[in-house]
Amino acid sequence: MSAAGWAGIAALAGVLAGLAYLAYLRLWYAHVTKGVAYFGLRAAEREARKREVARRCRPLAALASARRRIRAPRRLPGFSFRGFSGPPQCSRADFARAARYAPGPADVFVATQMKCGTTWMQQIVYEVLSRGRGDLGDEGHRHLYAVSPWIEARWAVPLEDAPRLGERGRRVVKTHLPAALCPYGEKARYVYVTREPVACFASAADFIGMLLGPLTPELPDLVDWFCSDRMWWGPWPGHVDGWWRWAAERPNVLFVHYEEMLADLPAAVDRVAAFLEAPLEASERAAVVEKSGFAYMKAHEERFEMAPPTPFPAAGSFLKSGRRDRGRDVGPAERERILAFCRERLRGAAYPAARYYPELAG
DSSP: HHHHHHHHHHHHHHHHHHHHHHHHHHHHHHHHHHHHHHSOOHHHHHHHHHHHHHHHHHHHHHHHHHHHOOOOOOOOOOOTTTTTETTTTTTTHHHHHHEEEEEEEEEEEEETTTTTTHHHHHHHHHHHHHOOOOOOSTTTSSSSOOOOOOBSSSSOOGGGGGGTTTTTEEEEEEEOOOOTTTTTOOTTTEEEEEEOOHHHHHHHHHHHHHHGGGGOOHHHHHHHHHTTTTBSSOOOOHHHHHHHHHHHHHTTEEEHHHHHHHOOOHHHHHHHHHHHHHOOHHHHHHHHHHHHHHHHHTTGGGGGGSSSSSOOOSSSSOOOOOTTGGGGGHHHHHHHHHHHHHHTTTEEEESOHHOGGGOOOO
């Protein structure tokens, strides 16, 4: 055989070996991150797992970095389910399973569009139900995702295995599903949180960068994604309006604004406790407020990280600043593009956007 023939065989063997490696890596990664395989570990064990993921995925990360230097991807990965886009950590089967679920009195849903205060409200609800004695340390529940199922994804404890909290044995269920897809039960409770849309975008862009590293699209492409039906779980205006309508029509749905939580956390805690019919003693209320504050959550950030380790070492932190003016981190052109999109999509909506965010008037 000629030298060219042997070179072709070697190249083919290299491609096949690479594909086999990627297949193995995908299976292994799913095995060590699904459910509580990662979030059920102790803090030191999670750090060791991060290093292991980085080591095993180093060739993939190097390949992605080389590709990024050539051309940035224009689109984020995802799929479509009943007219809504979903992220790569979920699947159509996950969305379908969540939509079929029949919620009961044990279920307290914390619902948001992504990066609108989900983790913060999960912690508030967890501590309210635990009367301020919730323990996410190594000797307790270890991590928020070991307590709170994410109904349309598999990064957290499965719903059937979630710890029951308080005298009523309740579960804190996370979801980003729009109202059109979220399973509804009259005896369940739903707490929805929204946030000013430009701040939502700024936080989402940072989070995506942490997850995808060199595969993150450029800022203009992220703005295009946010201002389109390709936005995971649906665009901000429709997501907010759908849940506002639910809250107006259904007494078991509480609608909260992120900025209200920032302005007066104790009042937000009182509101959630009253809604859940979980009255707190003064000492319990103080403990809930302390453990739900930014300082406490930042100091114990390893208990609240929002994703398992990825092939790309994360730069930055999952809990950024909690600032009200987070949207100022976005340039003026991008800011106006997002606001204009939201104004247009909110025409005729039930949600009174201008009451809460005057920049959306018009």
